[in-house]
Amino acid sequence: CDKAFSIKIHIESHTRTHTEEKPYQCKLCKKAYLQSSHLTKHMRIHTGEKPYPCSQCEKTFQIGDPYLCSYSGKAFSQNAYLKSHMKIHTKEKPYKCSQCDKVFSMNSHNKSHTRTHTAEKPYQCKLCETAYSQGSHLAKHIIIHTWEKPYKCSQCDKVKPLNANLKRHLRVHSGEKSYQCSHCNYSYRDSGDLGSHMRVHTKEKPYKCCHCDKAFTHSGTLKAHIRTHTR
Structure with missing residues (x-):
């Protein structure tokens, strides 16, 4: 194309947007990236590293977010992510499912939804045979192999890799079923x-x-x- 750059590595990185080459691959899952910085950010999903502290409280985060949504206040690490998010507010839904009438604001959501029709699970764990329809589900699964299980149940000996998993498990003991059907009396954990x-x-x-x-x-x-x- 007609773009020009002053630094060689910048043109090398830009050229990959045309060739779709993704040389930076995660060793723990199948995700691959155009830039090494993107892989570094992705690896924090597996390591749990949160190097960015909030200026208002003690919370820390995996990514710094310079691109701010003027509607919701949400922040994003890349302008492309912000543009995709803005479709939620503009109600623009250009991506239609080829199997049904559902439409989506983001192509990634459309692809993920389409797999509910095909039952395709392209994201497979390299350490076991478990496969998932979404990359985010595989990333959570990988934690089982790479992390210790720090969240221990106070009612039994079970330990979980994520706090959300522990909360879900605790409902087995408490009998809590906080998800109530709006059409009938059934409720679920x-x-x-x-x-x-x-x-x-x-x-x-x-x-x-x-x-x-x-x-x-x-x-x-x-x-x-x-x-x-x-x-």
Whole structure:
């Protein structure tokens, strides 16, 4: 293109935006990046490092955020992320699912949603056979292999790698079911379980078979059905 740069490494980095070459790959998962600085930021997901302190309180964060949203006050590390976020406020949804009528403000959300139809799980752990439909889910899973489990249950001997996992586990002991269905009396410990239950009322069947026209409310049912085609 017509862009010019004063420093060689800057043109090398820019050229990769055309070639889509991503030479900086995480050794713990499949994520790869155009720039080494992006890989450095990504690695903090695995290491838990939070080098950026808040100027107003004692909290620390994994990334510094110079790009500020004028609507919500949210901050982002890159201008491209801010532009994607702004679509939430402008209600712009240019990305349409090829399998259903849902539309999205971000292409990444559309791709993630599309995998609910195909049951595709492209993000596989290199340390075990577990695979996920989203990269963020794999990143959380990797912690099981790379970190100690610092969050111990006070009711039993179980330990969890994330505080959110421990909170979810504690509901097993307390019997708490804070996620209440708005259509009936059912309640659940986990928001994901409530989401699955809601399809009973909405009749939504987002998991479509790639071999025939059948669709299902749960991914597990789709997987069982797909096996009838591959026998």
